[in-house]
Amino acid sequence: MNPNPAEKTENPEKLPKIEVRGLRKRYEGAAIDVLQGIDLRIEAGEFVTFVGASGCGKSTLLRCIGGLEHHDSGELKVDGRAVDGPGPERGMVFQHYSLYPWLSVRENIRFCRQLRVHTGERTSAEVEAASGRADALLRLMGLGAVAEAWPAQLSGGMQQRVAIARALMSRPGVLLMDEPFGALDAQTREVMHELIAHVHRLERTTVVFVTHDVEEAIYLGSRVVLMAPRPGRIDTVFEVPLPARRQPEMKHAPEFLALKRRILERIRATTGMDTDHELLERLSASAAP
Numbered sequence: 201m202n203p204n205p206a207e208k209t210e211n212p213e214k215l216p217k218i219e220v221r222g223l224r225k226r227y228e229g230a231a232i233d234v235l236q237g238i239d240l241r242i243e244a245g246e247f248v249t250f251v252g253a254s255g256c257g258k259s260t261l262l263r264c265i266g267g268l269e270h271h272d273s274g275e276l277k278v279d280g281r282a283v284d285g286p287g288p289e290r291g292m293v294f295q296h297y298s299l300y301p302w303l304s305v306r307e308n309i310r311f312c313r314q315l316r317v318h319t320g321e322r323t324s325a326e327v328e329a330a331s332g333r334a335d336a337l338l339r340l341m342g343l344g345a346v347a348e349a350w351p352a353q354l355s356g357g358m359q360q361r362v363a364i365a366r367a368l369m370s371r372p373g374v375l376l377m378d379e380p381f382g383a384l385d386a387q388t389r390e391v392m393h394e395l396i397a398h399v400h401r402l403e404r405t406t407v408v409f410v411t412h413d414v415e416e417a418i419y420l421g422s423r424v425v426l427m428a429p430r431p432g433r434i435d436t437v438f439e440v441p442l443p444a445r446r447q448p449e450m451k452h453a454p455e456f457l458a459l460k461r462r463i464l465e466r467i468r469a470t471t472g473m474d475t476d477h478e479l480l481e482r483l484s485a486s487a488a489p
């Protein structure tokens with residue numbers, strides 16, 4: 201058994217999709233590092249989920265990988281190249297969908313390609329080809345019937361599908377998702393779980409997914425990375441002992457429930473909580489919009 205699952209050593213010759221070594225970051229004026237000693241290797245095509253107490257730096261780490269934040273020291277590489285800003289090879293989806301309200305669903309999905317044509321980065325032929333991709337994504341996301349609707353006419357779940365389709369438009373090798381389903385009701389979340397698992401299989405995208413929901417983390421991830429606060433660091437990496445293709449009934453399997461219990465206990469230990477009740481209160485307070 202690999203003593204440190206944060207480092208996948210089965211195939212050391214192969215270039216990892218994402219490689220983080222000794223990463224450290226401190227926000228200006230803060231007394232403590234928001235991230236310290238982060239070591240992580242994520243292989244191409246993996247679906248890795250992150251959980252941990254509020255404020256342990258999950259979003260900051262995701263934003264560093266996305267190039268939206270700079271780290272102070274250590275290495276952070278995607279496809280072997282140091283990250284020094286955002287790029288089309290890394291799509292991002294956040295909890296709040298931030299769609300353009302004056303554009304239709306279809307235009308929202310195509311927006312970045314159209315923008316590049318105006319800035320001269322793409323030829324119109326390339327944009328034509330991209331329209332085919334936009335249509336394919338509309339179908340994949342079940343948005344065909346609402347392609348000409350405005351975002352305000354859609355439910356939260358539909359809007360988040362548009363945001364995911366937009367993030368996939370540039371065929372990113374990496375999809376970074378920060379609490380993407382956090383604002384959705386339980387039933388819509390379940391539908392979105394099946395959808396994102398399907399998209400992951402189909403597009404073979406590497407997914408890094410931050411959530412407060414331990415069940416969601418286990419159901420979607422092949423590994424669950426548990427972070428701890430003050431300073432923000434990786435505490436434990438759990439391998440998920442389930443077949444790659446998940447089915448909703450697996451949520452009731454003994455190995456699923458045992459892992460959920462272990463992760464919740466560990467979160468409780470890293471936050472210094474004494475009771476489940478305290479932990480639940482803390483988790484639900486941090487999950488509130």
Ligand SMILES: Nc1ncnc2c1ncn2[C@@H]1O[C@H](COP(=O)(O)OP(=O)(O)OP(=O)(O)O)[C@@H](O)[C@H]1O
Nearest residue numbers: 227228234252253254255256257258259260261486
């Ligand atoms: N731009 C910023 N400037 C200063 N401090 C920040 C900034 N962004 C986040 N922080 C602080 O860094 C810490 C980690 O925040 P971050 O959002 O990364 O944690 P998180 O684990 O994603 O939290 P949550 O689960 O509550 O979303 C928090 O204490 C937060 O207040």
